[in-house]
Amino acid sequence: xxxxxxxxxxxxxxxxxxxxxxxxxxxxxxxxxxxxxxxxxxxxxxxxxxxxxxxxxxxxxxxxxxxxxxxxxxxxxxxxxxxxxxxxxxxxxxxxxxxxxxxxxxxxxxxxxxxxxxxxxxxxxxxxxxxxxxxxxxxxxxxxxxxxxxxxxxxxxxxxxxxxxxxxxxxxxxxxxxxxxxxxxxxxxxxxxxxxxxxxxxxxxxxxxxxxxxxxxxxxxxxxxx
Numbered sequence: 001x002x003x004x005x006x007x008x009x010x011x012x013x014x015x016x017x018x019x020x021x022x023x024x025x026x027x028x029x030x031x032x033x034x035x036x037x038x039x040x041x042x043x044x045x046x047x048x049x050x051x052x053x054x055x056x057x058x059x060x061x062x063x064x065x066x067x068x069x070x071x072x073x074x075x076x077x078x079x080x081x082x083x084x085x086x087x088x089x090x091x092x093x094x095x096x097x098x099x100x101x102x103x104x105x106x107x108x109x110x111x112x113x114x115x116x117x118x119x120x121x122x123x124x125x126x127x128x129x130x131x132x133x134x135x136x137x138x139x140x141x142x143x144x145x146x147x148x149x150x151x152x153x154x155x156x157x158x159x160x161x162x163x164x165x166x167x168x169x170x171x172x173x174x175x176x177x178x179x180x181x182x183x184x185x186x187x188x189x190x191x192x193x194x195x196x197x198x199x200x201x202x203x204x205x206x207x208x209x210x211x212x213x214x215x216x217x218x219x220x221x222x223x224x225x226x
Contacts, residue, residue, distance in 0.1 A: 003051060003062075007035050019162075031076075032059070035063045036221075064214060067210050078157050106204075109152050116185070116189070119137065136172050139168050139172040142184055145185065
């Protein structure tokens with residue numbers, strides 16, 4: 001917990017409040033990035049790659065783990081870099097946000113669709129075993145595909161999906177039939193595939209640029225107090 005409290009460089013709000021989908025009683029979900037002091041890596045017991053807390057609904061990654069996940073186009077991690085609700089950012093955090101375009105690549109197309117496909121299979125299982133899916137999860141499946149479509153088309157993820165709020169909240173309330181859900185999913189997936197023809201995304205992320213920044217950061221934290 002002390003690592004998060006003393007060494008956080010970026011803390012943002014994600015979830016429904018960042019997505020423009022908050023309703024009465026929605027949680028405030030926070031995600032952050034901390035930089036463990038370099039001397040901690042000299043020990044047999046390394047610092048954690050992530051930490052839950054200290055507040056409820058708060059989760060933080062150590063910066064190296066965060067960068068690895070972002071380079072792989074992890075949707076949850078990428079949205080932290082584009083969240084419109086930044087609660088805390090240090091000069092180093094600004095540097096990280098300034099590098100966010102270097103994390104992006106065509107990998108995002110495959111990763112976003114893989115996440116969506118995995119979620120869809122779980123929802124189908126719910127439909128078979130429970131008689132209906134978890135509608136909140138259905139909403140987030142479609143939200144993920146909307147964000148991914150925007151990323152492939154425009155070169156950055158879409159976090160605030162408020163323009164689609166009415167439709168997505170109707171999905172959450174279970175007001176759309178399952179056939180309509182599958183049609184929407186198929187249409188969004190097809191749109192992502194079509195967008196590949198003119199996407200501004202590069203074939204690969206700029207890993208050397210991120211690595212150089214991380215090495216420089218580790219050097220500056222050699223004298224940091226754990």
